[in-house]
Structure formats: C-alpha cells, structure tokens
Amino acid sequence: MRIEKLRKIAVKDNKQGNFAVFNPANIVYFTNFSGATALLIPEQGEGILFVSGTNYQQAKAEVKGFNVELIKRGESVMQKIAQVISDGRLTIDTLPIETWRSLAKAVGGEEKLEPAFGLFRKLREVKEPGEIALIRQACKIADSGIKAAAETIRPGITQREIAAEAEYAMRKSGSDGVAFETIVSAGVCCAFPHGTSMNRTVEEGDFVTVDLGAIQQFYRSDITRTFIVGKPTDKQKNVYQAVQSAHQRALEKIVPNVLASKVDWAAWRTIDKAGYGDFFVHNLGHGVGLEVHEWPVLGPDSKDVLQAGNVVTNEPGIYIPKFGGVRIEDTILITDRGAEKLTNAPILTP
Numbered sequence: 001m002r003i004e005k006l007r008k009i010a011v012k013d014n015k016q017g018n019f020a021v022f023n024p025a026n027i028v029y030f031t032n033f034s035g036a037t038a039l040l041i042p043e044q045g046e047g048i049l050f051v052s053g054t055n056y057q058q059a060k061a062e063v064k065g066f067n068v069e070l071i072k073r074g075e076s077v078m079q080k081i082a083q084v085i086s087d088g089r090l091t092i093d094t095l096p097i098e099t100w101r102s103l104a105k106a107v108g109g110e111e112k113l114e115p116a117f118g119l120f121r122k123l124r125e126v127k128e129p130g131e132i133a134l135i136r137q138a139c140k141i142a143d144s145g146i147k148a149a150a151e152t153i154r155p156g157i158t159q160r161e162i163a164a165e166a167e168y169a170m171r172k173s174g175s176d177g178v179a180f181e182t183i184v185s186a187g188v189c190c191a192f193p194h195g196t197s198m199n200r201t202v203e204e205g206d207f208v209t210v211d212l213g214a215i216q217q218f219y220r221s222d223i224t225r226t227f228i229v230g231k232p233t234d235k236q237k238n239v240y241q242a243v244q245s246a247h248q249r250a251l252e253k254i255v256p257n258v259l260a261s262k263v264d265w266a267a268w269r270t271i272d273k274a275g276y277g278d279f280f281v282h283n284l285g286h287g288v289g290l291e292v293h294e295w296p297v298l299g300p301d302s303k304d305v306l307q308a309g310n311v312v313t314n315e316p317g318i319y320i321p322k323f324g325g326v327r328i329e330d331t332i333l334i335t336d337r338g339a340e341k342l343t344n345a346p347i348l349t350p
C-alpha cells in the first residue's frame, strides 16, 4: 500500500510522524480521488481525507480506506488538521506561503512544520505496474489523436480545427480529458515551443507541430509530431533530420542508472553538431504520470539518475525565429533492459 511505502522511505529520510498532503496529484496518488482539500496521514491508523461540501457526497461514495471528513461552510481545514494532530509535528508536501503561515499558526508555530516534497516525488517517480498500464493506455489514445491531426492537416484549415479533431478522436478512443491544453502551431508559430495562436490558418510549406496528451484514470501521456505541408525546403529537411537524429540518439542513451543530464547532453550535442545548438532552448524531457510534468527531469542541470519504472518524455526540438520549428516527442517507459516507447505514432521524415 502506498501509505506504507511513504512511511518506509520517510523513516529512511528521518521524517516520521504525521503527514499532511495538499498537492492535488499527491492526494490522488494515495486516495484515487481528485476533489479533496487535504489528506492527513497520521503516524498510526487510517488517513483522514478532508473534503468540502461540493465533493463530500462523492468522496463518501467513492473513497475506500480513508475516513472522509466534511469541511463545513466557514470551517478551516487548517484548524481541523491542528485539532487532530494536537501537539505533534507535521510533515507536509507543499503549500503556498500564505497557506503555510495559516497552518503554522493553527499548529502553534512554523517550527512544527517540516517540508518534505522530495518524499512524495521519490514515491511517484517510480511507477507501479498498474500505473504503467494506465499510462500505456493513455499513450495509445494519444497516438489516435496524432493520427486524427495528421488526417486533418491541409492548407486552409485553422490550428483550432486541427486541435478539435485530435481531441474529438481521443475522447472517442476513451480519454477522460486532455492531459494539457493541446498545442497546434503552424508556420512561423512553430518557433514558439508552446505557441497556441489557434486562429492561424495552415499554409502550403508550413511546418505544423501538434503536441497533445490523453488521460486514463488520472494518468497522462505526452506526444509531439511535426508535419510538413507540401514539399519541404532543404533547410526544413535539415532541421527536421537534426531533431530526428537527436531523438533517436537520446532513445539509445535511455537505460537504467544513466544520469539524466547525460541523455539530455547527447541530444543537444547531436543538434549542435548539425549547427542548431542555440535553437534547442528547453530540456530534453520530463517525467509523466499523474501530472504531465513531473520527475525525473532530463535537462542539463538535472541531478536525477534514470531508473526502471520511470516514465519520461524524449522531446528534442529546434526553434528558429521567423522560420519555424520542429519537435518530436515520445513518452518512454524505462525498463530493466532500456527504453520502451509507449507512444508510437509514425514519424514522417520529410
């Protein structure tokens, strides 16, 4: 059980006692319920899930293994937590500074609060088989979104229409929602990695970048493909091939126990050798799970070491102002043997 896992690694980190969990994804991780305000995991006994009136009845009906407690209108969850833990210390995951202060006041001083987001991160970054199965399914659905986008892209269509078709296909394939706001960018907009001026119309000769993800029972996927409309120029071919080589190089480097920064470097180096090093402006990748951006981090200053059970993205890109850009992204499972691609939409080399 995940609470037992938390207690085990907490002992190793010398962080025992009561845990208060506020981060919505962390709460889902333990309870499989997304509408709660806070979760208290006491040193012993059942956890208490604090839920406001809006979601209380649903929580009572759906949540198993926790005491569900109503936060009535006008009541403060901080006061309720303070009452339960009486004079004990409280280890917490993360809070906005103002909320932190009000909790500190409720429990009798900041010295009683111990921040420990790292514990939750450590738990969540190695996925269990059940989590992997859901991400795998979310990746399959995302592939269907890319397929729908590919079939929709043509001169005269707007970015918004492409996004609509992709999202419709994913919903029809069983997605619980979009993992994040779908990105469709065409032409010079492709130079903005997250550019979403949805009104733009696709023109002959454009690159079109589509970045999307699906959700299966809270678990997410993340994939990007860049398409070319019509016949590519030599420069477009060069840029695309540099990104594709970096993507391939990184995939070969992803194995257990490798430093994440080394994988990032291998991809950047490939792009730099092609002459575009200054135009790869973001990290190579990130963990994916209950949140679309989690751990480990694949970037130049990351201290993370990849391990079996991580799910990460591999997404090199080149972005050239006033020209456009290319990004190719897959969601990858790290296994004992190496990397397994969970997203498999075809990469169409121009």
Ligand SMILES: [Mn+2]
Pocket: 222, 313, 315, 329
């Ligand atoms: Mn991504």
